[in-house]
Amino acid sequence: xxxxxxxxxxTRKLSGIQVRSQQEIDAQNEAIEARKEAERAKRERAAxxxxxxxxxxxxxxxxxxGMMPLPDFEHLKPxxxxxxxxxxxxxxxxxxxxxxxxxxxxxxxxxxxTLKPLLAMLDDLAKEGPDKDPSCFDFKDExxxxxxxMLNPPESPDGYLPTFGVQALAHELAADCxxxxxxxxxxxxxxxxxxxxxxxxxxxxxxxASFLEMQRDFEELGAELERTYPLVARDLDxxxxxxxxxxxxxxxxxxxxxxxxxxxxKDFDANHELADVDQILxxxxxxxxxxxxxxxxxxxxxxxxxxxxxxPYGPSETGINALYRALEKAVAQGRQDAVQDLSARYRNLxxxxxxxxxxxxxxxxxxxxx
Numbered sequence: 285x286x287x288x289x290x291x292x293x294x295t296r297k298l299s300g301i302q303v304r305s306q307q308e309i310d311a312q313n314e315a316i317e318a319r320k321e322a323e324r325a326k327r328e329r330a331a332x333x334x335x336x337x338x339x340x341x342x343x344x345x346x347x348x349x350g351m352m353p354l355p356d357f358e359h360l361k362p363x364x365x366x367x368x369x370x371x372x373x374x375x376x377x378x379x380x381x382x383x384x385x386x387x388x389x390x391x392x393x394x395x396x397x398t399l400k401p402l403l404a405m406l407d408d409l410a411k412e413g414p415d416k417d418p419s420c421f422d423f424k425d426e427x428x429x430x431x432x433x434m435l436n437p438p439e440s441p442d443g444y445l446p447t448f449g450v451q452a453l454a455h456e457l458a459a460d461c462x463x464x465x466x467x468x469x470x471x472x473x474x475x476x477x478x479x480x481x482x483x484x485x486x487x488x489x490x491x492x493a494s495f496l497e498m499q500r501d502f503e504e505l506g507a508e509l510e511r512t513y514p515l516v517a518r519d520l521d522x523x524x525x526x527x528x529x530x531x532x533x534x535x536x537x538x539x540x541x542x543x544x545x546x547x548x549x550k551d552f553d554a555n556h557e558l559a560d561v562d563q564i565l566x567x568x569x570x571x572x573x574x575x576x577x578x579x580x581x582x583x584x585x586x587x588x589x590x591x592x593x594x595x596p597y598g599p600s601e602t603g604i605n606a607l608y609r610a611l612e613k614a615v616a617q618g619r620q621d622a623v624q625d626l627s628a629r630y631r632n633l634x635x636x637x638x639x640x641x642x643x644x645x646x647x648x649x650x651x652x653x654x
Contacts, residue, residue: 316377316378316380316381319373319374319377319378320374320377320378320381369448372448373448373449376402376405376406376449376450376454377450379398379399379401379402380399380402380450380453380454380457382398383395383396383398383399383402383454383457384457386398387457387460387461390464392461392464392465393461393465395457395461396458396461396462399454399457399458399461402450402454403454403455403458405449406449406450406451406454406455409447409448409449409451410451410480413448414447414448415447415448415449415451417445419438419440419444419445420444420445420446420447420448420481421444421445421446421447421481421482421483422446422447422449422450422451422452422453422481422482423444423446423452423482423484423485424452424453424456424482424485424487425485426610426613426614426622426626427517427518427603427606427607427610427626428482428484428485429444429610430605430606430607430609430610431484431514431515431517431602431603431606432444432484434602434605434606434609435484435514435602436484447481451477451478451480451481452478452481452482452485452488455474455475455477455478455480455481456474456475456478456487456488456491458474458477459471459474459475459477459478459488459491459492459495460491462474462495463491463494463495466498468495468498468499469499471491471494471495471498472492472495472496472499475488475491475492475495476492478491479492484515485515486512486515486516486517486518486521486525486603487518487521489508489511489512489515490512490521490524490525490528492508493505493508493509493512493524493528494528496508497528497531497532500535502532502535502536505528505531505532506532506536509525509528509529509532512525513525513596513600513603514600514602514603515602515603516599516600516603517599517603517604517606517607517629517633518629518632518633519552519553519629519632519633520552520553520557520558522552522598522599522633523549523550523551523552523553523558524558526545526546526548526549526552527545527546527549527558527559527561529542529545529595530542530543530545530546530549530561530564533545534568539568539572540578540589541589541590541593541595543565543568543578543581543586544581544585544586544587544589544590544593544595545586545590545595546561546564546565546578547561547565547581547582547583547585547586548583548586548587548590548597548598549561550562550583551583551598552598552632552633562579565578565579565581566578566579598633599633599634604634607626607629607630607633608642608646608652608653610622610626611623611626611627611630611646612646612651612652614626615646615647615649616649623647627643627647630643631643
């Protein structure tokens with residue numbers, strides 16, 4: 285069996301943060317800045333803030349780590365409790381943004397140190413606070429909501445409840461840090477923590493797959509990829525899925541099929557934003573002494589090989605339908621930013637002429653089906 289070369293520590297390109305589009309990152313940062321501004325305005329009400337701090341913990345006020353203790357609402361009026369909850373939430377976002385900025389500067393240990401008290405507080409919310417309700421989820425994406433409704437319809441007519449904290453985001457960012465620090469065991473635990481709050485998010489599942497590959501646990505990696513496939517509704521997630529399926533098959537001795545998945549990867553990540561699969565294909569050709577056979581494999585031939593073997597190419601009907609539903613709702617509700625974002629995702633993932641015609645129908649307010 286061929287032995288491909290894994291990237292040196294600190295040089296991997298495939299990670300959860302990169303999977304998000306720049307538009308999504310900008311939108312998230314704008315939302316965080318708006319929340320921070322609202323928090324600053326509220327903090328100007330010094331007297332009221334002091335009253336709230338006293339109600340939380342009369343003895344010590346804020347903790348030494350700068351985080352508010354878990355609120356105790358017994359002695360607060362409803363309007364005061366609501367104000368406190370807002371302050372509490374803004375503080376979480378502020379700490380999360382600081383950790384994200386450290387991550388962006390590749391200061392992974394510092395980011396983890398910043399996240400530590402936030403994660404501890406989020407754990408308290410899950411054990412004793414509002415997030416202990418099993419119906420609470422922290423959906424990161426509109427498509428995730430549709431996938432949840434399709435794959436796991438809620439028993440309650442009220443549906444799923446939002447978490448009070450930034451549960452999925454904080455655990456996911458911790459997993460990103462562990463990935464670049466080559467700390468697979470801790471990263472796997474952080475990924476599992478994120479999946480508690482957003483189990484229908486393909487990006488988090490693929491991050492979990494990356495740690496399983498690092499641990500060379502290929503049996504569990506195969507199972508994880510099976511769980512992830514129906515959730516994929518984004519081009520870079522589709523590329524990442526083909527990438528890890530290729531690694532899985534490569535390490536289970538199915539080299540030609542693995543090569544077909546690596547070629548399929550390029551159909552969804554033409555710029556090699558996530559990984560350089562041509563290098564892997566070239567190494568396989570060199571080791572098997574047939575130069576150019578795998579590296580020169582066309583997309584059409586790769587698709588034929590995958591289909592003959594019963595292997596998926598591109599997204600599942602479930603993932604496509606979830607994207608359809610999210611886009612249809614955004615159009616019906618007149619949410620132009622969401623329509624623009626979801627339309628771009630649609631075009632990047634589904635590229636046939638028929639797909640383009642369906643998109644035009646959705647944007648015109650018509651219902652479509654596979």
